Amino acid sequence: MSDSEDNRLAGRARRYVQVGTRVGTLAAKLAGERYFGLKLNKGEHAEDLKQVLGGLKGPLMKVAQILATIPDALPEEYARELQQLQSNAPAMGWLFVKRRMAAELGPDWRAKFGSFEAEAAAAASLGQVHRATTKAGQAIACKLQYPDMQSAVEADLKQLKLAMSVYERYDKAISTARIYQELSARLREELDYELESRHMALYGLMLKDEAGVHVPDYVPELSTKRLLSMSWLEGGPLLGVVDRDLEFRNRVAMNMFRAWYVPFYLYGTIHGDPHLGNYSVRPDGSVNLLDFGCIRVFRPSFVEGVIALYTALQTGDDDLAVHAYTIWGFEKLTKEKIEVLNLWARFVYAPLMEDKPRAIQETNDGMYGRAVAEKVHAELRRIGGVAPPREFVLMDRAAIGLGSVFLHLKAEINWYRLFHDMIEGFDVKTLEKRQAQALKIADVPAAA
Numbered sequence: 001m002s003d004s005e006d007n008r009l010a011g012r013a014r015r016y017v018q019v020g021t022r023v024g025t026l027a028a029k030l031a032g033e034r035y036f037g038l039k040l041n042k043g044e045h046a047e048d049l050k051q052v053l054g055g056l057k058g059p060l061m062k063v064a065q066i067l068a069t070i071p072d073a074l075p076e077e078y079a080r081e082l083q084q085l086q087s088n089a090p091a092m093g094w095l096f097v098k099r100r101m102a103a104e105l106g107p108d109w110r111a112k113f114g115s116f117e118a119e120a121a122a123a124a125s126l127g128q129v130h131r132a133t134t135k136a137g138q139a140i141a142c143k144l145q146y147p148d149m150q151s152a153v154e155a156d157l158k159q160l161k162l163a164m165s166v167y168e169r170y171d172k173a174i175s176t177a178r179i180y181q182e183l184s185a186r187l188r189e190e191l192d193y194e195l196e197s198r199h200m201a202l203y204g205l206m207l208k209d210e211a212g213v214h215v216p217d218y219v220p221e222l223s224t225k226r227l228l229s230m231s232w233l234e235g236g237p238l239l240g241v242v243d244r245d246l247e248f249r250n251r252v253a254m255n256m257f258r259a260w261y262v263p264f265y266l267y268g269t270i271h272g273d274p275h276l277g278n279y280s281v282r283p284d285g286s287v288n289l290l291d292f293g294c295i296r297v298f299r300p301s302f303v304e305g306v307i308a309l310y311t312a313l314q315t316g317d318d319d320l321a322v323h324a325y326t327i328w329g330f331e332k333l334t335k336e337k338i339e340v341l342n343l344w345a346r347f348v349y350a351p352l353m354e355d356k357p358r359a360i361q362e363t364n365d366g367m368y369g370r371a372v373a374e375k376v377h378a379e380l381r382r383i384g385g386v387a388p389p390r391e392f393v394l395m396d397r398a399a400i401g402l403g404s405v406f407l408h409l410k411a412e413i414n415w416y417r418l419f420h421d422m423i424e425g426f427d428v429k430t431l432e433k434r435q436a437q438a439l440k441i442a443d444v445p446a447a448a
Contacts, residue, residue: 257402269297297448
């Protein structure tokens, strides 16, 4: 057996013990309430779960953050606790970093840089970022993956599947099988920094005409499968502008809108990770995209379905709504199930329905979509549940993630105009050709 850190058995075993014992204990508590009538304080249980996942500071924490932003994937108590998780893992120490860099670029790795800062500029669940310069003096960001991450990911995904199966026995409103398939596929992709470099190139291509959005340039000579070097983009945290004037906040919000949805409506591609640390804001209100690990390419027909459902809700065309949900991959559609799905769809599309400036959510609910999600969840449970298609998972998450950003910014924009300007003249055949060309240039796989 190879001692490569790709998939070490020892690494997996340690992870299984660490995560499995904790998750297993919590699962037993949940099963006790379900099958034996034992009283369970969901708030305390959720707090325990947050402490378990937050303490790991690894892939499972990232999955927890994803789940917390997918409506109905977790009960309210769980989502509330998990949304408090931060992607600020303790950074690797300098001796550890030097060993990792030598493993990626060779023992003379320091000679390949003009400078390399020992202290990490940022640390997250799968790796950390160091500021550096090239020999020519270009400022760059070096994203270095933590060791043994593939073992950690595989162990975490095994435990996630267990946790989801236990939860689904407790609450059958949402079938989690396809959610698990989608999350596991995207998380495994995040380990491949060579793929992420191609995603970065794809975004550079798709957003080349967007003056309000900036994408870093790849530095291939200082990159490997687990080390990704790119140009350094200066900017401040998005939450740092929430107290600026409305005009500035609106400018940031419009740039964020275009950063996410120009790739979707023109190229059938979306950035699937709405974490606030994945973008920064420049003094002029333009935004930097900083992470390209979680990218989802969609079938062009899926994008057509998004627009078709909007039209169906706007015109009251029930047959068109059924057509849209069918395109997406929803199965066993009944009139009752369509009505419940439309409850959620009307909430997501609501800002696009009114031709006037408005807030993204015109309620005092501080958690975007939570109240509506609770109602939808209860109705789905009543009618026997639903199995969300795989593609729907990150699309829904992206909509909620971006909505939460707009909620933080307190933006007031004519979303209707933004949306209609973007989809004007939409043609699925044109999208197919444009997407195929862009994916070929960037060497990115087509939709799975």
